Amino acid sequence: MRTPRPEWVTALRTLEGCSDAEIRWNVEAGRWEFVMRGADGVPRSQFWGQFWRWEHGKRVKNTPDPVTGTYPYRDLDDAAMREALQNLSETYVANRHDGSGSVGREVRRRLQFNRDVLQRGWTLRGEAFADMAAERGHRLRGSPIIPVNYIGR
Numbered sequence: 001m002r003t004p005r006p007e008w009v010t011a012l013r014t015l016e017g018c019s020d021a022e023i024r025w026n027v028e029a030g031r032w033e034f035v036m037r038g039a040d041g042v043p044r045s046q047f048w049g050q051f052w053r054w055e056h057g058k059r060v061k062n063t064p065d066p067v068t069g070t071y072p073y074r075d076l077d078d079a080a081m082r083e084a085l086q087n088l089s090e091t092y093v094a095n096r097h098d099g100s101g102s103v104g105r106e107v108r109r110r111l112q113f114n115r116d117v118l119q120r121g122w123t124l125r126g127e128a129f130a131d132m133a134a135e136r137g138h139r140l141r142g143s144p145i146i147p148v149n150y151i152g153r
Helices: 006-013 078-091 103-140
Strands: 022-026 031-037 043-047 052-055 058-061
Touching: 006 022, 006 078, 031 078
Parallel strands: none
Antiparallel strands: 022 031, 031 043, 052 058
């Protein structure tokens, strides 16, 4: 039976949120299995596979097997383990290097969004008032604007 290298397990457990994660060879699936707790605390399995392939010099996403739902087999070596650790750290929900950035940046973004919404509201209300004033002016001058719905044949 295959066993993971101790340095792989140590490197995995040093990641944020993976202190009790493990790597094992799943005999039934015939693949390396990463077992980690989700945000709800329930351990879940992820199987290592070949998620990308190269075609004509471009990286293309592999499609999983329609019957099993697993990606093509890929053995776990040092390079693959570095890639798995990088992917896990990038996709971790509390990743400090992703998302909104600092709290100040997020507050400024939300304040600007609120200013933009307020400005759009003032613009729409101003245009509605201008339309109303123009229509009232036409009525006062004796030339009302009468909408006509024309249904062509």
